[in-house]
Amino acid sequence: MPESRVDTPAPPEPEPRGGAAGSWADAAERIGADLHLELSGPGGRRAALTRALREAVRGGRLAPGTRLPPYRSLAADLGVARNTVADAYAELVAEGWLTARQGSGTRVAERAAPLPPRTRGPGKAPPRAHGPRHDLRQGSPDGSAFPRAAWAASYRRALRQAPGEAFGPGGPAGRPELREALAEYLARARGVRTEPGRIVVCSGFAHALRLLFGGGVLGGPLAVEGYGLGFHRELLAAAGVRTVPLPLDEDGARVDRLARERAVLLTPAHQFPTGGPLHPRRRAAVIDWARARDGVVLEDDYDGEFRYDRKPVGALQGLDPERVVHIGSVSKSLSPALRLGWMVLPERYVDGVLAAKGEREAWASVLDQLGLADFLVRGAYDRHVRRMRQRYRGRRDRLVAALAGHAPHAEVTGVAAGLHAVLRLPPGTERSAVEAAARRGVALDGLAGFRHPETDMPPRDGLVVGYATPPEHAYGAALEALCEALREVLPPGGPAGAPPSVPAG
């Protein structure tokens, strides 16, 4: 990087030596002609000239190597003071757009030529930027509803108030401001019993799994629910952890089938993806199991804030804080773009998780952590969740009504909470339903992809319909396309058999 010239005197001016192509005389003419009209905008003439020259270089109107006119010539051309030009040159030298060398004046810097763009492969755009026309995949909130102004206000306020050390390397537990705000919020909203010293901030649920199992805090095998996220199974397998599926019935996971495992991963508030809560008897039973066998329950509280019809289902962690690792994130409630999550840990795991995370915060943005702390403390998080709960409840109601009218053979379950519903289908129809939807531009997943390959549960046919992702204006069209697809696969006069007996959400 070129040396800054701001703190040194302006370089001596070369004698005019016009004639060669790209000489200063040509450049002066072009610059005068091109820029005279553009010395406008905020910040005075120096700023305007700096901006205009920068744009001329950036846009290629001034080619690399071009010598710029002496200060006095350009100043005369433009009707500005000589120092204005000298200052503008100095600024652009400091930025690397121009170079100044004793005896050869100021030139446009020789810059590295860019490579031609890649012609193939990923990395050109995020996967959903040019995603499906109708995105009914589960997992993401409506990005268009992100509370931009309120979040930016919290972020700015938090930055203004933060101590200087907050901008240095952070500790692996996460900012104390955030852990305090989370302890308060999780107690109030989710019934979690903890204190800031037992909370560790991370980048999301997957990061939490990596820290627990990749970091040697817990070991396999890990009992999981018979239906769940394949991504988590793969991540665990990559860390050398075998997962053992528990069957699901109408009361949730069959925790009575826990065998020699010492750890179990559950979604107690809203089984993912089938949709029911874990029955209170089972909640008690799994805590008893953990106490008797020195086991631990990992509680994936992925959408605990979104509950529409029933009494609140508090966190399992509240039953025994020393036997449950409670894991949450803002990915559903606020945005997956923030990459912020948290683990609420039994005391005995805190040091191990911190050691696995490393000496410093290497992952979660400390500044976003500060922003989230402010957002929580000021009640902005509550307000956003409340607003989104109303919105998603409305979408859920529209989905249920549309399906009742257009796909009477399909049973909708798991709709009391969360950001997705499960549409149970007659046996053998799932794949054709997914394909019929895809032909209409609707992306969604069948249940099959969530089934643990080793489970002894009979396969179920169904669609997992995420109703949160589309922007508000696009939701109606997505529903219509889905209903059309279902009418094709399950015509109203078609297969009449009662839907199979399944746990209701």
Place this chain on the structure above:
Amino acid sequence: MPESRVDTPAPPEPEPRGGAAGSWADAAERIGADLHLELSGPGGRRAALTRALREAVRGGRLAPGTRLPPYRSLAADLGVARNTVADAYAELVAEGWLTARQGSGTRVAERAAPLPPRTRGPGKAPPRAHGPRHDLRQGSPDGSAFPRAAWAASYRRALRQAPGEAFGPGGPAGRPELREALAEYLARARGVRTEPGRIVVCSGFAHALRLLFGGGVLGGPLAVEGYGLGFHRELLAAAGVRTVPLPLDEDGARVDRLARERAVLLTPAHQFPTGGPLHPRRRAAVIDWARARDGVVLEDDYDGEFRYDRKPVGALQGLDPERVVHIGSVSKSLSPALRLGWMVLPERYVDGVLAAKGEREAWASVLDQLGLADFLVRGAYDRHVRRMRQRYRGRRDRLVAALAGHAPHAEVTGVAAGLHAVLRLPPGTERSAVEAAARRGVALDGLAGFRHPETDMPPRDGLVVGYATPPEHAYGAALEALCEALREVLPPGGPAGAPPSVPAG
């Protein structure tokens, strides 16, 4: 979580049934007495009442289970409209502070009792919050100089302008806005030749190493410099990658000693920690090696922006973009709290790195990415780097002057660039110098900790003095304490022998 009451009618009011402890009559009296004086602040009376009630619950003045007075009673007490009280109650019910049940009125929610705080262990504060009195460890910029206002302005502007999909799950390459801004900046400031499709955003240098080696893109053994960061060696060892040290001499790493390795990790602009640049002959030689052996050079450009005395040292990557992985971050230039870095990749590695990163952005905050893109495009990054370069140059000069006066036996090297200097010491004095410094509250590292355990280089005695971390007002005292420690270990009339021959920075 309790159901939101905002969109439903106010609950029917219970009949007053005073008498029992915690009855509404008691509560009404207390609330009236406590809160009447506090109905002030922004947002009107409803907001003031909501705030006052929330604080009363949060602070424990209203205990869990306490029944609140009927709307009309509290309204009369406070001289506000009945609806104002009803709205405030509804808001607090939605937030979970209060509960409303048909027939039993509004009560303070039974909340989870917090656990007592942990009494030991880490996680209570970031490591430097209560760090050493004088922090001269290398590695971190002055956190107190973070450009809070300019950064927050970029962040807010970027959020306002971002498309809705930016708040959904991000692609693993990183935001296109940021990759475009980086391609332009790195070309201009570091001579990097690339285009946005070959850039992958990550959380910092360590994350880049994990993606390359943990993700199977590259394999060991990896040649490294004989002195370097132990943290990187350990990280690689944990990923099963053996590191093979190259000796260092006055021209930098002995790349002629590369043997069967197919990859080499270098700090070409400013060898870490000893301080010199890689000689132009060696730069050419290592590129020749990579071309001949189908090898790859990992370029750790950790402080390339901070160069004080010499001509710019551009990125090695510019010599052959298909043979060099260029890795940088904002950790030195802006703040390690942002957790943002980047890899500039040869085309053949792009798909592998993206696959290692996963289907979505699981790490780097997408919102901070948007903020950094704006910060770069508007020149705010350049301005900050320029300002910090002047500040650090001033500190460097003060360090050199102080040492020349107080520790004439110590040779200062590696000071033409970067955020640290190396103070070469007579053989056998390093450990006592580190200890003498520690006794005066000065934290810094000796060279020994950076030495690769398998290198055949003779050990060197020296101190690595980071001069960036202390806030501006504290730097003078840190220097004084350091000089005192050196006077103790190397008294002016003490060991006279010439300092050992070492590469100069």
